[in-house]
Amino acid sequence: MTTQATHRQPLTASRQPQAPSLKPWLTAAAAVLLGPTAAAWAATGLAEVPSPGGFIGIGRVVLVLVAVTPWLLFCQWLDKDVARLRKMNREMWNSIVLGGGVVGLILWILLPWKTAGMFAAGFGLWLVVTVGVGGSYVFVRNSMVDAPSRVFTPRHIKAWFAGLGKKGKKDGVPSLAIERVKITGPDKKRVAVPSDPNQTAAYEAAQNLLFDALWRRATDVEMLVAGENVRMAYRIDGVVMPRSDLLPREVAGPAVDFLKGIAGLSVEERRKPQKGTISGVIPGGPSGETKIEVLTSGTTQHERLALKIVGDENRLRMADLGVTKQQREAIDGFVKAPGGLVLVSGPRGSGVTTTLYAALRCHDAFMQNLLTLEQVPLMELENITQNLYDSTKHEGSYARQLQTVLRREPDVVMVSDCMDRETAHLAVTAARGGKKIYMGVQAKDSFDALKRVLSLASDTDSVAEALLGVTSQRLLRKLCVACRIAYKPDPQVLKKANLPLDKIEHFFRMPRPEEYVDEKGNPRVCANCQNSGYYGRTGIFEVLVMNDSVREQIRAGQPVNAIRASARKSGMLYLQEIGVQKVIEGATSMAEMLRAIRDEEAKPGQ
Ligand SMILES: [Zn+2]
Structure with missing residues (x-):
């Protein structure tokens, strides 16, 4: 003054x-x-x-x-x-x-x-x-x-002054951050422990999140930061589990910013969708370096962070999917047939894409021309030309793009979705012309899928001629063999499920929370499954194989129930029956089998 x-x-x-x-x-x-x-x-x-x-x-x-x-x-x-x-x-x-x-x-x-x-x-x-x-x-x-x-606003200036005090306190304290997950950025460079003490809390929170998610084998992480709240959930073995207690609100925001920064995204952009890729590995952990997609978006109310952790499950071959020996033989028949249409069906999230990939892997990518038309590719396939259909881009319809793919003289085509009449018609026509078509169909079982394609293609003769078979599937979590508990099943339940009372000694189930204790009664964590009770997944399948009588029924336009009866006569097993077999084997629990059969759709974050 x-x-x-x-x-x-x-x-x-x-x-x-x-x-x-x-x-x-x-x-x-x-x-x-x-x-x-x-x-x-x-x-x-x-x-x-x-x-x-x-x-x-x-x-x-x-x-x-x-x-x-x-x-x-x-x-x-x-x-x-x-x-x-x-x-x-x-x-x-x-x-x-x-x-x-x-x-x-x-x-x-x-x-x-x-x-x-x-x-x-x-x-x-x-x-x-x-x-x-x-x-x-x-x-x-x-x-x-x-x-x-925003900067230089009253709020920002206040926060800045508040920060000054804290900064003073932190001075002289060495960074205590520990690297539990080795992180590699999109530039393939190792993400170092930050030397700036102001970054330590954010770094530690991001490390905690990545370590926890990888250790628990999560495939999806969803985090919503809204006002004073943080909501978080993992998807482990296909099932959504809340995990909101991991990160306190005051470090969740900085952790999101830190992950955005190392994935090469704009930290200040909190609304528009952004996507980047990092990779992480727990030194000495069971799995190798894992690709992690970092996705962010938001509204005025909240910011959302999603991590997609790309595991080994997508790389499975047909033999690892969980098909029975009999089913495997039927599928081998589809693969060896010179041409024809195979419908691969299941509800959303039941692993249909993984099965379609496994079907492609049955073919020799060097001897045959393998192409795909996909909406959401799970991964890159070696020696296979993957064509991406993006409905947000105006490049013509899905069917139009399929037509273009079919013109490239493929031997085998994977069509991810039976989108509409035109798609169904093109697939059936190409299959009759000697190409092998594997087409994904969203349906609850194989008869439902058949019904859908028949109504779309409308030409029953062509479908009867082109079709080789229909598969349907669900994914089941496998019980953790380290902690599963045997029990004598209720005879009433067995009777209801039409199971032989005398042949079943016991079923298995996951432990209840209070059963995760050692001999002294102290809580313990199962080193294999981290007390989730399950470890990994397996598929259960039903396979409808075309034979002369089923073909004749399709041609005659008979109802699907009639086709179901004749397929049953020729020995087809339904999804539930295969599921019960898995329970009897001890691979999964009754509760999980029922959940998988019932669950039509499971989304992360809900
Ligand atoms: Zn366990």
């Missing part, structure tokens, strides 16, 4: 032509601006006739430097901020703000500093120019980000 008053004073004083009248304020100004020595110097009369440059004392140079330093710091912050935002032209904004400051500084320096008034005016001019350009940057960048990411 004193300085300001001193600056204002000369403006009025300078209107007076008499030089001597300047002396008192000059003395005062010199005392404030330049210190007691200069004040004495001004008082002695030297200041009465100032020569050019006479006022460029060391004190003023210091004042200029003091004024320029915050601006240089601002420029430094701006450069980092633009780079982090990835939304604005970095060079342009750097040159505007840097250039503006330099122009202001030149104006200030060029003004004759004969009087303190001119010096103050120069400062004012410089201030207007730098605050103007700096402010316009802040205005533009704030308009591009959501409220919590």
Whole structure:
């Protein structure tokens, strides 16, 4: 305040032509601006006739430097901020703000500093120019980000001051962050433990999350950060499990930001969907390096982070899927047939794509031309040309794209979806023409799938001729062999399920939470399944094989129930029966089998 008053004073004083009248304020100004020595110097009369440059004392140079330093710091912050935002032209904004400051500084320096008034005016001019350009940057960048990411707002300034105290406390404390998961960024470079102590909490939270998710074999992680709350869930062996207690709210946000940063996403973009890929491995852990997709999006209310952890399950071959010996022989028959249509069905999330991939792997990718048309590829397939259909892009319909794929002289085509009439018609026609078509159909069982394709293709003769068979499937979690518990099943249940009472000694089930204790009664964690009770999954299948009588029924347009009866006569087993076999074998529990048969659809995060 004193300085300001001193600056204002000369403006009025300078209107007076008499030089001597300047002396008192000059003395005062010199005392404030330049210190007691200069004040004495001004008082002695030297200041009465100032020569050019006479006022460029060391004190003023210091004042200029003091004024320029915050601006240089601002420029430094701006450069980092633009780079982090990835939304604005970095060079342009750097040159505007840097250039503006330099122009202001030149104006200030060029003004004759004969009087303190001119010096103050120069400062004012410089201030207007730098605050103007700096402010316009802040205005533009704030308009591009959501409220919590805006800077120089009262909220931001408050948070900044609050942060200053904490920063002081942290100083001198070495970073205690431990690397539990070795993380590799999209640039294939190892993500190092941050040296900045302000990053430690975010790094540790991100490490905790990745370690926990990998250790528990989660395939999906969903996190919603909304206001003061964090909601989180994992999908493990296909089943959604809440995990909201892992990260406290105050570290969840920074953890999301940290993961976005290392995946190469814009940290400040909290709404538009973004996607990046990192990979992680627990040193000494059971699985190797795992690809992790980092997906973010949001609304005004919340920010969402999803991690897709791409495990080995998608790489399965037909023999590992869980088909019975008899079913395997039937599928071998489909593979060896010179051409024809195979429908691979199941509800969403039942592993149909994995089965379609496994079917393709039965073919020799070097001898045959293998193509796919997919909407959501699970993974890259070696030596197989995968064509992606994206309904959001206007590249013609799915059927039109299938037509293009079929023109490339394929031997085997995987068609991920039986989308519409045209798709069904094209697939049936190509199969009759000698191509092998594996087509995914969303349906609850094989008869349901057959019904759907028959109604879409409408030409029953062509379907009867082209079709080789229909599979349907579910995924079951396998009981953890380290902790499953045997029990004698209720005879009533066996009777109801039409099972032989005398042949079944026991079923298995997962332990109840209170049963996870050691001999002394202390809680224990199963090293194999982390107390989830299950480890890995297996498929259960039913396979409808076309034979002459079924073909005849299709041609005659008989109802699906009639086809079901004749398939049964030729020895077909239904999904539930295969499921019960798995329970009898001890591979899974009755509860899990019933869940899998019943569950039509399971989505993560719900
Ligand atoms: Zn276990």
